[in-house]
Every structure is written in C-alpha cells, then in structure tokens.
Amino acid sequence: MNTYIKTSLVQNIFRILLAIFMIYAGFSHLTFNRVDFQAQVPDWVPMEKDLVVILSGIVEMALGLGLALWKNHRVTFGWALAIFFVLIFPGNISQYLDGDDAFGALNSDRARLIRLFFQPVLIVWALWSSGAWKAWRQSKKDAQINK
Template identity: 80%
Template sequence: MKSNVKTSLTQNIFRILLALFMVYAGFSHLTFNRIDFQAQVPDWVPLSKDLVVVLSGIVEITLGLILLLWKKQRTTIGWFLSIFFVLVFPGNIAQYLDGKDAFGALNSDTARLIRLFFQPVLIAWALWSSGAWQTWRNSKK
C-alpha cells in the first residue's frame, strides 16, 4: 500500500523516534541485553532462545532503518512493524505468566503486567506515525 497521506511534523518526529528506538532495541538484542531478551521467549517456541533473540534483533534493526529511511513504503512498513509488535506480544505475556525477571526493572509481577499495556501503544504509534492508519482509512472512502 503506497502512501497517499502527508504526515505531519509531529508524526514524523514520532516516526523517527520509533525508528531509532527499534534500531537501539535490535542492537541491544544482539549485544548487552541478549540474555534478558531470552527471558521473553516462551518455552513452547521450538527454536533456541538465543536464535529467536538474534533473529528478532535483526528484524528490529531492519524495520527501524526502513521506517527511518524508505519514504515510499513508509505506510507498508508501518503495518509490518505493527504486525511485528503483535507477533512478539506472546513473549511478553509468557514473561509475565512465568514470572521471569529481565532488564532490572521487570522484577515483579506488577512491572511485567504494566509492560503488557504498552504493546497496544507501540502498535498505534507505528500505524499513526507512519501514516498507515490514515492511508487505510482513506482507501475505505
């Protein structure tokens, strides 16, 4: 879906912030937070936890860079990023249900529960800042 929507300065600022956050998070998957991210990989995933963390880190870096740099497909990448956030959500739920600590701050059931409410925010942020949601709405008119 090609973008027919002009995004505002505010949307662009938030898109850039999200893209930078994704690149940073992806880099941290591959380096200093690698063990902590393994706590989010549910036990039922049939791959090594380290492989899942490495692959998701690479995907995060790629999505972040594309969101930052590839203007023509920005709305499409907004959808891909929101789908990515949906796909990793079971890991956040598993971390909460299994009571696994991570990142120093996720050391209680309350902190892990509160974190779950940020995933819909990330999904909305990706769709809004990329113009994906508005493009979809315009296509329905």
Template identity: 80%
Template sequence: MKNYVETTLTQKIFRIIIALFMIVAGFSHLTFNRVEFQAQVPEWLPMSKDLVVILSGIVEMTLGLGLMFWKKQRVNFGWALAIFYILIFPGNIAQYIDGKDFGPLNSDTARLIRLFFQPVLIVWALWSSGAWKARKSIDN
C-alpha cells in the same frame, strides 16, 4: 493502499523516536543484552533461543531503519512494525505469567503494565508512519 502519505511534524518526530527505539533494541539483541533476551524467550517456542533473539534483533533493526529512511515504503513498514508487536505479544504474556525479570520489568506490576502498553505501540507505529491514514484512503 498507498505506500506513502504525508505526515505531520508531530508524526515525524514520533516516527523517528519509535524507529530509534527499534534500532537500539535490535542492536541490544545482537550485543549487550543478548543473554538477557534469551532468558525471555518462552519455553514453548520450538526454536533455539539464541536464534530467536538474533532474528528478532535483525527484524527490529530492519523495521526501525526502514521506518526512518525508506520514505516510499513507510506505510508498509508501519504495518509490519504493528504486526511485529502483535507477534511478540504472546512472549510478553509468557514473561508476565512466568515472572521473568528483565531490566525495569522486575515485578508482576511492571510486567502487567507492559502488556497494556503493547496496543499503544501498535497504534503508535500505524499513526506515525501514516499507515492508519493510508488505510482510511481505501475506504473513501
């Protein structure tokens, strides 16, 4: 699989948006939303909640920065971000089941809608990074 494929202007814009979102989200894990994110960590996770929040913040910032600036590895960062979204999905389900509020996710309806948005983020990461196109190049 190629690590880099050409993307359209629209893909580049959407890649920058999702990368900025990840950088800001990661920064918020380490600073102003740290306690709020700790409250979202599922009870069944056998790790320190603070450690989970710190590590996930570092991963989010790394993925965002890599997706934005490391052109030759953009496809790999797209796949990594998609996998990250899959890995955090059980936590989102736990947040819905446990009814934990966080910012605008302050109702069962809002938390449920978020669950349906997760596949959109996965596709967004793969499409905007060119990872989806790079995968198709293997098949041909």
C-alpha cells in the same frame, strides 16, 4: 493501498523516535541485552531462544531503518512493525505468566503486567506515525467512491 502518505511534522518526529528505539532495541538484542531478551521467548517456541533473540533483533533493526529511511514505503513499514509488535506480544505475556525477570526493571509481577499495556501503545504508534492508519482510511473511502 498507497505506500506513501503525507504525514505531519509531529507524526514524523514520533516516527523517527520509534525508528531510533527499534534500531537501539535490535542492537541490544545482539549485544548487551541478549540474555534478558531470552527471558521473553516462551518455552513453546520451537527454536533455540538465542536464535530467536538474534533474528528478532535483526528484524527490529531492519524495521527501524526502513521506517526512518524508506520514505515511499513508510506505510508498509508501519504495518509491518505493528504486526511485529502483535507477534512478539505472546512473549511478553509468557514473561509475565512465568515471572521471568529481565532488564532490571521487569523484576516484579506488577512491572511485567504494566509492560503488557504498552504493547497496544506501540502498535498504535507504528500505525499512526507511519501514516498507515491514514492510508487505510483513505483506501476505505476510495473503495466506497468506486462502488
């Protein structure tokens, strides 16, 4: 699969916004929101909650930086970020089911439920803005042509 796909100005703006969001979120994992992020780590995860928060924060910052700066590998970073969003979704579901408050705004079942619907938006955002969807579609076309 191509690691570089030409993207539009709008896609690039949204990619940079997502990258900034990820870098900020990762930084907040390591600093001022550390305890709040621990509320998202399900009890069944076989690691200390604080370690999970630290490691996920580092991963978020790395993905954000890669998405913003590594032009020839944006597609790879887009896929990696989408997979990351899928992997952390059980934590969001756990937070909803357990009724754990966090961040001040996630202080009701309704707010936690609404938040669940934003995870697919983040997945689509990562795939679209990085050109990963376009690269995947192009690889399918190329496969059809080469048959």
